[in-house]
Amino acid sequence: MNFKIQEVIKRVFNYCTLFTLLHFSFIIGCQSPVRQDTYGEVPLASIEKGRKLAELHCRSCHQLPDPALLDAETWETGALPAMGPLLGIFNYNKQPYIYKGDPQMRGPGYFANNPKVTLEEWESIVNYYTATSPNQLPVQDGRKKISMKLPLFQVIQPKLNYKNAQSCFVNIRENEKAALVISDAITLKTYFLNSRLVPIDSLTTDAPLVDIDFACEDGAIACNVGILMPNTEARGSALQMRQKSGKWEIDSAKVLSGLRRPLQVLRSDINDDGKTDYLVCEFGHMQGGLSWMENKGQNHYQKHTISSLPGALKAYPLDYNQDGKTDIIALFTQGDEGIFLYTNTGNRNFEQKELLRFPAVYGSSYFELADFNGDGMPDILYTCGDNADYTPILKPYHGVYIFLNKGKNHFEQSFFYPINGCYKAMARDFDKDGDLDLATIAYYADFAGRPEEGFIFLENEGNLQFSPYSSAKLEVGRWITMDVGDMDYDGWPDIVLGNFVQPSKFTNPKTDWANGPPIMILKNRGL
Numbered sequence: 359m360n361f362k363i364q365e366v367i368k369r370v371f372n373y374c375t376l377f378t379l380l381h382f383s384f385i386i387g388c389q390s391p392v393r394q395d396t397y398g399e400v401p402l403a404s405i406e407k408g409r410k411l412a413e414l415h416c417r418s419c420h421q422l423p424d425p426a427l428l429d430a431e432t433w434e435t436g437a438l439p440a441m442g443p444l445l446g447i448f449n450y451n452k453q454p455y456i457y458k459g460d461p462q463m464r465g466p467g468y469f470a471n472n473p474k475v476t477l478e479e480w481e482s483i484v485n486y487y488t489a490t491s492p493n494q495l496p497v498q499d500g501r502k503k504i505s506m507k508l509p510l511f512q513v514i515q516p517k518l519n520y521k522n523a524q525s526c527f528v529n530i531r532e533n534e535k536a537a538l539v540i541s542d543a544i545t546l547k548t549y550f551l552n553s554r555l556v557p558i559d560s561l562t563t564d565a566p567l568v569d570i571d572f573a574c575e576d577g578a579i580a581c582n583v584g585i586l587m588p589n590t591e592a593r594g595s596a597l598q599m600r601q602k603s604g605k606w607e608i609d610s611a612k613v614l615s616g617l618r619r620p621l622q623v624l625r626s627d628i629n630d631d632g633k634t635d636y637l638v639c640e641f642g643h644m645q646g647g648l649s650w651m652e653n654k655g656q657n658h659y660q661k662h663t664i665s666s667l668p669g670a671l672k673a674y675p676l677d678y679n680q681d682g683k684t685d686i687i688a689l690f691t692q693g694d695e696g697i698f699l700y701t702n703t704g705n706r707n708f709e710q711k712e713l714l715r716f717p718a719v720y721g722s723s724y725f726e727l728a729d730f731n732g733d734g735m736p737d738i739l740y741t742c743g744d745n746a747d748y749t750p751i752l753k754p755y756h757g758v759y760i761f762l763n764k765g766k767n768h769f770e771q772s773f774f775y776p777i778n779g780c781y782k783a784m785a786r787d788f789d790k791d792g793d794l795d796l797a798t799i800a801y802y803a804d805f806a807g808r809p810e811e812g813f814i815f816l817e818n819e820g821n822l823q824f825s826p827y828s829s830a831k832l833e834v835g836r837w838i839t840m841d842v843g844d845m846d847y848d849g850w851p852d853i854v855l856g857n858f859v860q861p862s863k864f865t866n867p868k869t870d871w872a873n874g875p876p877i878m879i880l881k882n883r884g885l
Contacts, residue, residue, distance in 0.1 A: 400489040408486025411479055415445055420694040420718045425491040427719050432749050433487040437719065440748040446473035447480045456748070498754045498776040501826070504810050508829040509817065510788055511853070511880040515834075516555035520545075523835075523876035525856030526566050526586065530843030536606075537845045538854060540877055541567040543586050550606065553846045555879065561606050563597070569622050570599070577601060579613065579636075581623045588643040594620040596636065614651060614659060618642035618668075626675040628652070628684050629706060635659075637686065639670035646670055648688050652706070664700055664708050668692040674727055687713070689740075691722040697738060699767060711767055716742065719749055721756065721802075728785040730772075730794055730822065735763040743780035745802035758783045758798050760822060773822045777811050778804040784842045786851045788882060793818040797853050797880075799837040805867035809833045813855060835874040836860065836867070850882035 416422050428437055439455040442448065446469065448455050475483070518540075527541040527548075536550035536558060543566040550559035569581035577600035584593030594617035598609040614623065614636060622639040629635065633653040640646040646668030651659035669692025678685040683702035690696055696715035700708040716722055721744030727736040743756040757780050760773035779802025785794040796816035803811035813832045816824035835857030845852045855878045859871045 400485045404482045404485045405489050406486075407479070408482035408484070411475065411483050412486055415474065415483075416441070419444060421696075421715050423717045423719055425487050427717055427753075427755070428487075428491060428749055429494045429751070430488045430491045431493075432751055433491055434484070436748040436750075438484055438487060442480065443469040445475050445480065446471065447475065447477070450477065450480060450484070495751070496754050497752070498757075498778060501776050502824075504814060504826045504828050506810065506828055506830060508815060508827045508880075510882055510884070511815070511829075512883055513829055513831040514555070514879040514881055515875050516551070516877060516879060518549065518551065518555070518557055518877070519875050522859050522872050523857045523874070524860075525839060525858055525876045526568050526583075527570065528839050528841045528854045528856040528877060529570060529572075530841050530845045530852065530854055531572060532843050532845070533847065538877075539570065540856065541570075542876065543858070548580075548606075559605055561599075561608060563608060565593070567597075568620075571624055574625060578606075579623055579625060580608070581620050583619055583621065584617070585619065589619070590643055590645060592616045592618045594618060594640070596620070596623040596638075611657075613657075614638070618646050621671055622673060624673070624675060626650075626684060628675065628702075630683065637673055637675050639673050639688065640668075641670060641692070642668040644668055644692075646692070648673060648686070648690075648700075662706055664688075665690070665698070665710065667694055669695070671722070672725060676727075687727065689722060689725045691744065693718050695720055695722040697725055697740070713767060713769055714738065714740070714761060719753070721745055721747075721753075723780065724782040726783070726785055728794055730760055730785070731762060733763070735765065737761060737763045738769055739783055739785050739796070741777075741780045741783045741798070743777065743800055743802055745779050750802075752778050752804055756780050756802075758796060758816070773824070775814075775816060775824060775826070777814060778802065778808065779811070781838060782840050784840060784853075786842050788815075788851055789817065789885060790850075791818075793820060796824065797840065797842060799840050799855060801836060801838045801858070805836075805869075809868055812837055832878060833869050834871070835878060836871045837878075845879070846881065848882075848884070850884045852882050853880035854878070855880070 442455045524543040525540055526543040529539040537553040538551040541548045546563050548561050548567055549557050552558050565582050565584050566586050567580045568583045571579045580597040580599050582595045582597050595612045596614035598613050618640040619642050621641045624637040625634050626637050628650045635653050636651040638649050647666045648664045648670040650662050654660050667690050669690045671689045671691045673686055673688035675684050675686055685702050686700040697713045699711040699713050703709050720742040722742045723744045724741045726739040728739055730737045738761040740759045756778050757776040761769035762772045764770050777800050779800045781799050781801040783796050783798040788795045795818045798814045800811045810828040815827045818824055837855040838858035839856035841854050842851050857874050857876055
């Protein structure tokens with residue numbers, strides 16, 4: 359069943375709008391209340407003024423958020439206090455807003471030093487969002503019941519184990535002696551395991567490794583995030599990894615440095631000059647961007663900014679329009695959330711085209727390119743569910759989406775399966791029946807009510823009709839990262855999950871994740 363969450367949001371918003379309009383014809387021009395609740399009486403004129411101000415100011419940074427996307431309390435105490443400083447409002451109604459008193463966050467490029475709206479205008483924006491939003495969001499509905507008998511896979515817990523694991527990167531390396539790689543954000547160790555899940559090597563770094571590009575002739579390039587938690591410092595880097603006498607080592611000299619919380623560094627000849635450049639996603643915090651580092655020779659790289667938006671999470675370098683030049687498709691997940699195409703126009707220039715755009719409260723978390731309908735054009739697999747910031751509530755629009763490529767840079771939503779806090783989905787033909795199945799994880803799942811959401815396998819029954827499966831054995835961890843590959847060389851794609859132990863902000867788990875394993879293996883048994 360395809361579940362169109364936009365229809366639910368639309369119904370909620372239409373109800374609120376109708377409620378307002380019924381009063382409008384009767385009280386236009388006066389200051390009569392249109393809503394009486396815990397927020398008191400809200401004048402219609404103030405709501406209408408707030409709507410216009412929101413369209414003017416909020417739209418300048420990101421897609422205009424619909425009031426129906428959050429409940430009134432979350433707007434009041436979460437989203438609006440985060441939005442206020444962007445307009446120079448740091449206090450409202452005796453409530454200090456986020457970032458108040460932090461001088462590092464008040465300089466150029468962060469928040470307005472001088473208010474862009476008056477306190478009266480800000481009050482109207484607050485009134486608009488709190489008076490026209492629902493008292494609570496609808497619960498997720500319309501999905502098939504999850505079967506707890508997981509097909510295809512045998513759940514295996516490896517012998518490598520330690521408490522309070524914070525696995526920030528997992529990678530399956532097919533046909534390699536070290537078949538599995540795991541990086542931990544606390545121990546700062548990267549472990550290499552063979553196909554029998556026995557550790558055979560490890561290395562230690564000064565900061566967490568969140569990605570490694572092994573597609574290198576002379577080793578690998580590791581993405582060192584610098585500081586994992588939100589910060590404004592440019593302490594990330596790209597490191598050269600090499601094997602010496604069968605052991606992995608890090609070169610003392612950094613390939614790239616001064617990066618803002620990078621999450622991905624990829625080798626690619628962007629300008630087709632025969633030299634290896636680097637495509638960099640700097641997730642950052644309020645500052646970041648997508649850029650490419652042009653190889654100028656002798657280990658010198660010149661930075662070219664493609665987009666200065668923060669939240670660059672993942673990018674694909676590819677010849678999208680088949681003109682012989684390297685284009686880029688990238689996902690941005692902070693503020694102005696969306697998937698954008700950057701067409702290489704030559705002379706180191708790129709032209710931006712919006713493929714998909716999402717509201718700032720969606721919490722975009724991952725995307726992949728895959729051909730779901732076999733027409734030869736790449737479709738988009740997308741997840742949203744990042745709930746770490748200012749609105750940590752269960753949201754009915756969180757889950758996994760498929761957008762089919764209709765040509766001419768147009769993508770149309772063709773599938774949605776609701777998963778609270780969905781963090782990643784990977785498309786593979788796990789059962790080899792000719793269509794793409796989905797493996798999904800949810801770092802911000804409803805652990806109290808639906809802990810099985812932490813991992814869901816969606817088996818494609820044809821025509822984008824999926825059947826969901828999970829296993830209670832997988833509830834021992836809080837999975838933040840995942841990879842797919844043939845780890846044991848039997849021809850069937852396996853799955854590895856990485857456990858990142860952090861208390862949940864808004865839902866209590868039934869399991870003590872701290873005692874869970876750093877990884878869990880789902881061995882594909884085949885048919």
